[in-house]
Amino acid sequence: MAESLTRLAAPAKRAHLPGMAGPDAMQVFDRRLVRRRRERAAATVEKVAPILEDCADRLLDRLDDTTRRFARALDLGGRGVVAPRLTARGIPFVVSADLAPSMAARAGGLPVAADEEFLPFAPGSFDLIVASVSLHWVNDLPGALLQIRRALAPDGLFLASLPGLGTLQPLREALAEAETGLRGGISPRVSPFPDLRDAAALLQRAGFALPVADAEEVPVAYRSALGLFADLRAAGETNAVLARDGRIPPRALLPMAAAALPQGPEGMAPGLRLLMLTAWAPHESQQKPARPGSATHRLADALGTVERKAGERPGG
Amino acid sequence: MSGETGVATGGLVDPRLLEILVCPVTKGPLRYDRERGELVSEKAGLAYPIRDGIPVMLPEEARKLD
Numbered sequence: 001m002a003e004s005l006t007r008l009a010a011p012a013k014r015a016h017l018p019g020m021a022g023p024d025a026m027q028v029f030d031r032r033l034v035r036r037r038r039e040r041a042a043a044t045v046e047k048v049a050p051i052l053e054d055c056a057d058r059l060l061d062r063l064d065d066t067t068r069r070f071a072r073a074l075d076l077g078g079r080g081v082v083a084p085r086l087t088a089r090g091i092p093f094v095v096s097a098d099l100a101p102s103m104a105a106r107a108g109g110l111p112v113a114a115d116e117e118f119l120p121f122a123p124g125s126f127d128l129i130v131a132s133v134s135l136h137w138v139n140d141l142p143g144a145l146l147q148i149r150r151a152l153a154p155d156g157l158f159l160a161s162l163p164g165l166g167t168l169q170p171l172r173e174a175l176a177e178a179e180t181g182l183r184g185g186i187s188p189r190v191s192p193f194p195d196l197r198d199a200a201a202l203l204q205r206a207g208f209a210l211p212v213a214d215a216e217e218v219p220v221a222y223r224s225a226l227g228l229f230a231d232l233r234a235a236g237e238t239n240a241v242l243a244r245d246g247r248i249p250p251r252a253l254l255p256m257a258a259a260a261l262p263q264g265p266e267g268m269a270p271g272l273r274l275l276m277l278t279a280w281a282p283h284e285s286q287q288k289p290a291r292p293g294s295a296t297h298r299l300a301d302a303l304g305t306v307e308r309k310a311g312e313r314p315g316g
Numbered sequence: 317m318s319g320e321t322g323v324a325t326g327g328l329v330d331p332r333l334l335e336i337l338v339c340p341v342t343k344g345p346l347r348y349d350r351e352r353g354e355l356v357s358e359k360a361g362l363a364y365p366i367r368d369g370i371p372v373m374l375p376e377e378a379r380k381l382d
Contacts (some may be wrong), residue, residue, distance in 0.1 A: 032376075093332060095333060095336075099374075101367060101368075101370050101372055104370055105368065105370055110330050110332075110333045111369070111370045112333065112337070112370065112371050112373060113370055113371065113372040113373060113374055113377075114340065114373045114374070115340065115373075115374055115375075118340035118341060118373075118374075118375060119340060120337050120338055120339065120340040120364075120371075120373035121336050121337065121338065122336050122337070122338045122343075123343075125336040
């Protein structure tokens with residue numbers, strides 16, 4: 001994968017390297033490249049449908065936990081497995097947005113080409129937004145979450161899954177080890193993934209109510225590393241990190257990394273740890289903490305004890 | 317309204333979708349130009365193309381208005 005993908009990739013623009021000063025200092029991913037990858041993957045994504053379907057089912061299971069009925073849904077980057085499931089659940093209006101028009105066209109809902117960092121929807125357009133394994137190529141995740149929250153009507157639900165820390169970790173380590181041996185240095189070949197705690201904090205920061213984040217290990221195994229590389233390509237998930245090495249990698253890199261990947265009885269497990277995010281657009285009907293000082297009964301009375309001031313010692 | 321009977325350039329877009337689309341840059345309203353098959357944001361000075369019935373709401377794909 002890495003060999004052919006680097007060859008196809010345009011050389012990274014040095015001015016956009018993360019860590020450098022300037023307006024692009026926070027850019028981690030090459031969004032144009034992400035879009036090209038998704039454009040191309042529209043023709044091949046069918047091959048990885050079983051994995052994407054498994055991920056979508058795990059996420060949409062969350063809908064069974066609520067008695068709410070939804071009428072207007074947005075499928076963000078669902079790649080053909082989310083919108084049909086929403087329609088099957090009886091949601092009459094489903095829009096499918098994708099960075100790549102060709103991917104939006106086959107996603108199953110009313111297609112729109114849109115950038116998650118520049119959502120083109122009026123405030124309160126949807127009562128459900130689902131992003132299944134799609135927000136991990138976004139540079140400005142806090143900004144995207146804020147726009148998602150605004151596109152939701154009050155009390156609207158947001159469901160998202162994205163690969164978390166630990167995903168593709170064996171591959172990351174094998175590539176780093178092989179590249180160090182061959183070149184005496186490493187370049188980023190696997191995306192950085194967020195931690196569970198980051199994800200929960202981001203939801204809160206974006207103004208969502210009742211945010212919940214948990215992680216699920218999705219069991220995926222390959223007979224060989226080549227199978228994994230082929231699937232990543234078919235899904236449009238190959239390296240789009242701006243700081244990636246634009247040079248053609250040494251011939252031996254992939255075979256060396258593949259040989260270093262740990263093999264279990266089930267084959268090679270690349271590690272797919274999905275962060276599952278659930279959050280609501282705020283609404284007055286939702287439970288929330290009471291204001292300090294708004295209590296009408298004393299805690300001491302409820303406990304049948306004597307209230308003591310801070311600093312006062314019992315018996316003292 | 318003569319434009320209503322002619323076939324829209326760029327393909328038909330579901331009216332329910334047109335109702336909720338705004339300019340991704342300004343979040344302001346869009347004007348549907350059927351003749352050209354574009355969604356025009358006067359405030360941003362950009363016209364977003366409609367291709368095969370798909371509104372392409374990407375600023376880098378939009379035509380700059382003079």
